[in-house]
Amino acid sequence: MTLSQDASLAETGGGSAAPGLGAHPAARRRLRKRAKGALNYLGTMPFLVYVGVFLFWPTYLVVSGAFQNNHGHASLANIRQVGTGNHLHALWETIQLSLGTAIAGAILGGLLAWAIAEGNPNGVFRRMLLSMSGVLAQFGGVMLAFAFLATYGYTGLVTKLLQTAFKLSPFSTANWIYTLFGLGVVYTFFQIPLMVLIFLPSLDGLQPQWREASDNLGGGLWAYWRHVAGPILAPSFVGAWLLLFVNSFSAYATAASLLSQGSPITPLEIRQYIESELSVNTGLAKSLAFTMVVVVIIVMTLYALVQRRAAKWKVK
Amino acid sequence: MSTEKDAAPRAGGSDRSAVGVQLIDLCRSFGPTLALNNLTIDITPGEFVAFLGPSGCGKTTALRIVAGLDDANSGQVLVGGKDIQNVPASKRDMGMVFQAYSLFPNLTARDNVAFGLRMRSVHRASRRQKADEMLRLVGLGAHAARYPNQLSGGQQQRVALARALAIQPRVLLLDEPLSALDAKVRGELRDEIRRIHQEVGTTTIFVTHDQEEAFTLADRVAVINEGRLQQIGPPTEIYERPRTEFVAEFIGLTNRLQGTAHDGSVSVLDTTVPLLEGSVPSGEVIVLVRPEALRLAPGADGNGRVVSVSFRGSICILRVRLITDQLVVVQMPSAESTQFSPGTAVNVTVRSVPVLAVAAGRGPSERPSVDGSESAPSPDVPEPVPTA
């Protein structure tokens, strides 16, 4: 018997011994049981209310605000603006940036994850690498922006080394770090560790017996990867890649720190229309935010689809 | 123990002639641990040999070396007379069934079974046909399109077996394939394996820690401990004529009784019985006696008293405490046991069957030793072979 029913069943046992107290003891029992069931759902109320206030309400404001003009009346003006000129360009730049860093992160992070999976599963080395990945993936774009500047910036270590040791100044137009490409390079500093964190469990899940069985049946390295490991890892890899895309697309702190002015990408545009005293436009900000949500929802739907296709044969 | 297996004719059904396997002086160490210590075993073509031993005895290591999944530090492995040490695992033409998890989860049962054929560039149509045939052989013809996660443990192992057989291997290797299954499924699959071996006739090596499995399935059982071969022979020989203390104690139940040996026989419990080959020939010894080799007769002036009687169906297990304070285990047909109950005074003697005597270094243990045996004595204790 489940806990939610134990009390009501106890009631059932005792109810029959006291006729006359209530006209219909059976009906009272049913009522009690339903009350008990309702009470169970009530227990989740605090959480739901909290999330309703601090997650759904702001989101609702954004979505509804996107479809209003700046005076609060229903209008598609702001939405349509997103589709024009600068904004569309910024959106496209953001998508390109996300695609590029997702691919770079997926490939390099995937390789790194493989290299980690090869080692002792309980070793110190692995724990260190994972802790490092956790820090870099979680800890804040501002720090990474600074790290990037300290390395490749005008007075960065690599820049200095190249100048003094090799007399090379490929970074003399130090402005490269402020371009989309530079932004992409910084982004890899958290995309690669993120890939490691997301993808490593899948690599760990590769049973040694699969490779052994494959070899035993006559397959080599290529056969194993082509028929077994590849197909098994593919859904997780694609899923991770999609998550990397979303992560990059939603990223703000790194760009905001690196580019204290200018808005080449959508998140920074939102900043402009909230913060800047000259061009504040909350309606447009909301529309831009809404656009971002739409893109993310599309990608997450793809993610869910990929997961579902693999669920057919996934090891439980 | 059934003797059906011995009666069945050896099937030479496969169109490839079976090959023999020789393990010669295999040594393998992992760091400081010596897993294999000059292991030498000779397997004749078409034979079904069980590697039996406790965990860590090296039986799986030996199997993996034969399969090519591991390398020996020294020694040779000959298959069909040829040294295969330098042949990579993928070219050894052996079928292996692992303990668990070995089916490719992204392939259906059919595609799993056909995998080996695909590696051998067999055309799709014939692959499919052969795979279906193999699945029918193991009783899973209807499940060909299922994925492993839709199959039960027993079904998965059947598919694994079909997969190993589909390539018509020269040697079939089974690494404790039944250990992860529950008892009923284990029994069914055991019979399947035996049936298939009779039908197909491939040389087979079966690794297990379960005596019953080994005895039921194998033509010969190789008892291995600490990387060395203790004894190899048909199950009856292993059981009745153990050659080392380990074998005597690992297989079945054993009583350790004090005795005095000389001249090829030993005096124990006031009875004189012949000694088995490998025994300590003279002096004070420990005699290893099977429960069914002990005889009980009621008698007030006997050397023991019954402590407990345990009914097991066709046989009864009685525990008797001797006047030396030692506890012994006696086994007899249930019909004979009715005269005994806890407290009955009895006289314990030994039947005149050959026994193994070992050095009296260790004192007689308080309980009959069942140490070393992985599997607890099963309810169906192996039927005693009628003594001559």
Added chain:
Amino acid sequence: MRKYAPSGGRRTWGRILFRWVVLICVGGYLLLPLLSMAEFSTRGAGWSRNFDAWKHIWTTDPLLPGAIELSLELAALTVVGMLFLLAPTMVWVQLRAPKMRRIVEFISLLPLTIPAIVIVVGLAPVYRHLSPLIGQSPLVLAFIYLVLVLPYAFRSIDASLRSIDVETLAEAARGLGASWPQVFFRIVVPNIRQGLLSAAVLSIALVLGEFTISSLLAYDTLQVEVNQLGLTNAAVSVAVALAALVFGFVLLFIVSSVGGGRRRRKQVALPAEGGSNQ
């Protein structure tokens, strides 16, 4: 050395070499900025080392200590909220409302789909409306931070909850006369300690690294202040950033070592998915 590696492949020299090449190249690429930060923040004349920046971390910027303190307080509040709202709710759902589990899980994963930059746009009016109730101090950020940590905290606690048989434990405790609070604090919590600890560490990491919402709502948290500092005093700001990264690394490493428990290859050491902090 075994012929087949734990990951199942054959251990050939080529494979080992390739592994180390990858580790050195990719790992090095990631480590390089950290080394650069160390170098940059200790730069003296020519190539000598000057530790002034590090010595002055606390004193250079008058706002920095306050910002660090604020962030730490926010982290503590978030962890408290996680422990007293999220964890009890999850346990409650597991024990008494199992059908709600999918809903709670879905909600917990939403903050990954609704990025911080989007939430913050709609957040200002919400805070305005609530200010009579919750005030206007920077600590109100904790409310939204708890939402941001939901995905990571949920996965951590969920993994722990699923690894123990909560229902049976609770039934046994109830049968022996325990009340629900007692069941939660004395039975469930000690057994999901690992998940709670993991969730707490991730929450702290996230809060200390949070920039988007605090900067756009104009609160002076650690990241906001460090960013400001970067505009004026590069060396000190880099030193602070490096110190924070090292601190985070040590924290995560200790937790992963203390973690213990099932350390097989299938174990997930740290939950996945990255931050709203990027």
